[in-house]
Structure formats: C-alpha cells, structure tokens
Amino acid sequence: MLFSVQVEVSLREGVADPQGATIERSLPHLGFDGVKGVRVGKAIRFAIEAADEGAARAEVEDLCQRFLTNPVIEDSTVTITAADAAQGS
Amino acid sequence: MLFSVQVEVSLREGVADPQGATIERSLPHLGFDGVKGVRVGKAIRFAIEAADEGAARAEVEDLCQRFLTNPVIEDSTVTITAADAAQGS
Numbered sequence: 001m002l003f004s005v006q007v008e009v010s011l012r013e014g015v016a017d018p019q020g021a022t023i024e025r026s027l028p029h030l031g032f033d034g035v036k037g038v039r040v041g042k043a044i045r046f047a048i049e050a051a052d053e054g055a056a057r058a059e060v061e062d063l064c065q066r067f068l069t070n071p072v073i074e075d076s077t078v079t080i081t082a083a084d085a086a087q088g089s
Numbered sequence: 090m091l092f093s094v095q096v097e098v099s100l101r102e103g104v105a106d107p108q109g110a111t112i113e114r115s116l117p118h119l120g121f122d123g124v125k126g127v128r129v130g131k132a133i134r135f136a137i138e139a140a141d142e143g144a145a146r147a148e149v150e151d152l153c154q155r156f157l158t159n160p161v162i163e164d165s166t167v168t169i170t171a172a173d174a175a176q177g178s
C-alpha cells in the first residue's frame with residue numbers, strides 16, 4: 001500500500017530560532033501586530049510503499065531519527081494517510 | 090482571543106525542489122526503499138491575537154501573501170486552532 005507522509009521537523013523548545021526571531025521582529029513594520037512566538041521548521045512530504053500503516057510509521061520514524069532530523073536540537077511530528085484512494089494505484 | 094497558527098509553505102507543483110531530490114536520491118543508500126516524491130517546504134508556527142477565527146485567518150492569509158511566501162513559486166496551507174484553552178489566558 002502507498003501512504004502519504006508529512007513530517008514536520010521543528011526546533012526543540014529552548015533552541016534559538018534566528019529565522020523565526022527575524023520574522024517576528026519584522027512583522028510590526030509591515031503592520032502585523034499581535035503575532036508572537038514565531039518558530040520556523042521544515043515540512044517534508046513524500047509517499048512511501050509499505051505493507052500497512054504500522055510498518056509505514058515504523059520506517060518513517062526510523063528515517064526521521066537517522067536522516068531527516070538532528071535529534072539533539074529537533075523534534076519531528078509524523079502524519080500518515082493512506083494514499084491509494086487518491087492515487088488509484 | 091489567542092490562536093495557534095501553523096502555516097505550511099510548499100513549492101508549487103512543477104517547481105524544481107533540489108533539496109527534496111537530494112533526500113530522495115540518498116535514501117536507497119541508507120536502506121530506505123519505496124520512498125518517492127520527496128518535497129521539502131517550511132513549517133511556520135506562531136500565535137496571533139485576533140477578535141475571532143475569521144479575523145485571524147484573514148490576517149494570516151494576508152501575511153502569507155505579503156511576507157511568508159513567494160506566491161510565484163510557493164503555496165501556503167493555513168491551520169488555525171484556538172489557543173486560549175491551552176494557554177489559560
């Protein structure tokens with residue numbers, strides 16, 4: 001079965017996020033008030049072929065640990081949905 | 090009211106994604122087969138103060154158009170949830 005996967009890689013709490021801080025500092029100059037706590041992470045999407053959702057999740061978690069994230073400073077959130085219906089395969 | 094916002098900024102279909110292509114090419118060497126269509130975008134999270142969810146969404150959409158995305162090559166997906174309960178404010 002084919003699964004659609006979204007992995008959100010975010011910096012752990014307490015880790016400095018200069019990109020987010022820069023966005024937050026710029027917003028009042030553009031007329032956007034009331035925005036705070038800006039954090040910028042990565043959104044990685046892909047399709048994975050696996051026997052079932054459990055197998056897909058296990059492989060994606062392993063992939064996150066070994067390759068997609070730096071576990072010292074980053075967390076990952078995995079969302080998996082069956083893609084067969086959408087793709088018709 | 091305070092709202093938690095997640096903005097996913099992704100490259101439009103057809104726009105080259107060298108970062109995603111590099112990840113995809115590397116995976117078989119690490120023992121991950123069956124992964125395809127890797128696309129890398131940005132996941133931006135922040136909190137916004139607004140009168141209601143409609144007002145929050147309008148401001149965030151405007152923010153995406155003017156600042157967070159390059160509309161020529163990028164799409165944005167906005168998810169808004171009420172944050173008051175979680176933050177107790």
